[in-house]
Amino acid sequence: MTHSTHSKPAASETGDPFLLTPGPLTTSRTVKAAMVHDWGSRDASFIAINKAVLTRLCEIANGGGDYVTVPMQGSGTFAVEAMLTSFVPPTGKVLVLINGAYGRRAKRILEIAGRETVVHETAEDTPPDLNEVEAILKATPSITHIFTIHCETTSGILNPIVQIGALAAKYRKGYLIDSMSAFGALPLDARALHVDALAASSNKCIEGVPGLGFVVCRRAALGACKGNATTLVLDLHDQWANFEKTGQYRFTPPIHVIVAFHQALEEFTAEGGVAGRGGRYQSNCRILLEGMTALGFKPLLAPHLQAPIIVTFHMMNHPRFIFQDFYDGLKDRGFIIYPGKLTVADSFRIGCIGRLGEKEMRGALAAVREVLQEMGVTDSATRAA
Numbered sequence: 001m002t003h004s005t006h007s008k009p010a011a012s013e014t015g016d017p018f019l020l021t022p023g024p025l026t027t028s029r030t031v032k033a034a035m036v037h038d039w040g041s042r043d044a045s046f047i048a049i050n051k052a053v054l055t056r057l058c059e060i061a062n063g064g065g066d067y068v069t070v071p072m073q074g075s076g077t078f079a080v081e082a083m084l085t086s087f088v089p090p091t092g093k094v095l096v097l098i099n100g101a102y103g104r105r106a107k108r109i110l111e112i113a114g115r116e117t118v119v120h121e122t123a124e125d126t127p128p129d130l131n132e133v134e135a136i137l138k139a140t141p142s143i144t145h146i147f148t149i150h151c152e153t154t155s156g157i158l159n160p161i162v163q164i165g166a167l168a169a170k171y172r173k174g175y176l177i178d179s180m181s182a183f184g185a186l187p188l189d190a191r192a193l194h195v196d197a198l199a200a201s202s203n204k205c206i207e208g209v210p211g212l213g214f215v216v217c218r219r220a221a222l223g224a225c226k227g228n229a230t231t232l233v234l235d236l237h238d239q240w241a242n243f244e245k246t247g248q249y250r251f252t253p254p255i256h257v258i259v260a261f262h263q264a265l266e267e268f269t270a271e272g273g274v275a276g277r278g279g280r281y282q283s284n285c286r287i288l289l290e291g292m293t294a295l296g297f298k299p300l301l302a303p304h305l306q307a308p309i310i311v312t313f314h315m316m317n318h319p320r321f322i323f324q325d326f327y328d329g330l331k332d333r334g335f336i337i338y339p340g341k342l343t344v345a346d347s348f349r350i351g352c353i354g355r356l357g358e359k360e361m362r363g364a365l366a367a368v369r370e371v372l373q374e375m376g377v378t379d380s381a382t383r384a385a
């Protein structure tokens with residue numbers, strides 16, 4: 001392809017392409033700048049920063065005094081695995097609600113840990129069937145926990161965590177949530193939902209850099225987890241007990257990541273917390289959906305199922321639409337999108353999260369229009385799949 005139709009590529013505050021992906025994301029210059037120092041991991045100034053981070057995360061989940069944040073070094077999956085293998089005892093049985101890759105991953109974690117599972121799986125564009133979930137709970141009283149994904153990033157679908165929580169409460173089951181791609185952008189009231197634990201990470205909607213997962217835990221439920229863990233490093237109870245005793249991590253923490261996360265949380269608060277952050281993403285999502293639809297693309301999800309996090313679009317059914325060229329053309333113009341991961345449809349994804357606003361979303365749409373023209377997809381509006 002020739003790239004003569006566009007001028008200078010769009011770029012972030014630090015001159016990088018914008019990441020329209022589900023994370024890691026485009027972060028602010030100030031978040032990255034927070035990392036150009038060294039701290040001792042046992043030094044009081046780092047311990048104070050870490051404590052402020054954990055307290056703030058608990059507040060965002062409306063945890064009050066009943067909840068505590070236990071951090072876990074590593075990517076988000078480390079936190080999910082720590083949550084599942086610490087909260088579910090060897091005799092436990094988890095009802096796993098699956099409608100995408102992250103639900104399937106949780107099932108795999110439980111299987112490796114030797115925990116029994118019961119699965120309710122729906123298609124990637126379909127939320128769990130709550131009547132069916134209730135029927136399973138009635139039929140299988142040995143279920144001890146329900147696990148669900150808040151926003152299943154595979155498609156961008158919003159799962160009904162409040163209604164699932166009501167079933168967990170009615171049948172007195174533990175309730176575990178992977179809120180990775182939603183935490184900080186979509187409201188989640190841990191106390192009202194009576195969740196046992198929810199997992200998320202530094203590099204999604206709080207807009208930090210990758211390297212720290214965390215689990216917001218109900219103190220009473222966490223207190224009962226001693227001895228459950230299947231590994232030393234992912235033992236949340238032990239990690240927590242050590243914090244209570246010393247304020248410190250058991251093993252080397254990703255210090256720079258945590259200090260950047262602290263800065264990201266300050267910026268999150270300055271933006272107005274969940275309402276402000278979620279509002280910006282909502283606006284990004286609306287601009288993206290309107291613009292892409294006008295260009296002939298069709299979103300996978302019905303509007304009421306679409307979380308304002310990431311949007312899945314069907315591949316365009318046009319003889320001149322070649323995804324690799326589309327991807328490369330957008331990258332040349334400063335926008336990185338994300339391939340699809342779906343089994344139900346040939347698709348790609350564009351994220352709404354990270355340090356992006358109206359200007360960047362409109363820039364991305366202009367780039368999409370240019371690339372379509374360059375590929376010779378000029379009648380796209382009539383060619384949508």
Ligand SMILES: *Cc1c(COP(=O)(O)O)cnc(C)c1O
Nearest residue numbers: 075076077102151153178180181
């Ligand atoms: C990003 C994400 C994770 C964690 O992925 P990592 O690559 O381990 O950070 C888990 N669940 C969901 C729903 C996610 O979006």
